Amino acid sequence: MEKIYITYNQIHNTMKDLSEQVKASGFNPDLMVAIGTGGFIPARMAKTFLNIPILTVGIAYYDLDDNPTEKPTITQWMDQPDKQIRGKKVLLVDEVDDTRATIGFCLDELKKHEPAEIAICVIHNKKKKKKHEIPDWINHYFIGENLQDEWICYPWDAEDTDMQDKLSR
């Protein structure tokens, strides 16, 4: 599988472009929900351009007792979801739409808190078989770049930043 190396600056600029797309779309989010931990960095970058608060959710494939789980498991959720989500326009941010298992799970969970609307924003979407359809109540799905099913090496996983920059496109 081909590896694609991405730098922090490239992602920062993608989040700047995506923020412009969000603004141009007419969807006017009240807040972001960043899916942890992959969504933390892109959401914070986008905050500079969208100037809205960030809430986070932690999703992992292990539970709070450290047992591995097959399905996405909540490691952290909002503490006051009715106050924080109900009636709000939410921009759900993650780094990648891979199998869409995590994003699909988060959409279903967030929907329970009755937001006014949810839109999705990812740096990368992989063109591959997905475990979830995008629900028909989603009007906006913002994608920085569509990729094949490649191995994306994000800068935050790099041991050596100089090497990461060198290997990037």
Next chain:
Amino acid sequence: MEKIYITYNQIHNTMKDLSEQVKASGFNPDLMVAIGTGGFIPARMAKTFLNIPILTVGIAYYDLDDNPTEKPTITQWMDQPDKQIRGKKVLLVDEVDDTRATIGFCLDELKKHEPAEIAICVIHNKKKKKKHEIPDWINHYFIGENLQDEWICYPWDAEDTDMQDKLSR
């Protein structure tokens, strides 16, 4: 006031160094608590080297109804703090120790959940008058760099990443 420009790669490398310091200290954190939104990016960088989960707390100087507040206000907290914090060794991560108001507030709030221990980790500490003392029950305080009371321009706030790189040391 002098402005200091920092690149993403510089911060990534600082978080790598800080992670080595944490490991060398004998303090063996179970998890990080990232103070949002400034702690999101450094915590995610450190995760690569520490390989522990990240919980987040949101602290702002406005409340959930968007009214400005003088004191730090919680915009998000853990949803299951007893399960998530009690008995755990917590590494509290933020970008900067400025007046220490936010960090001091978080220490007090986290302490209520009876963690086994809390250590602090920041990219930058400013040498200036603080609003909180470091409590005597804190054994470890990891600092990437001590600065005077300068204006730190973090890369995530940059409009233009090329300019940020050029202006950095």
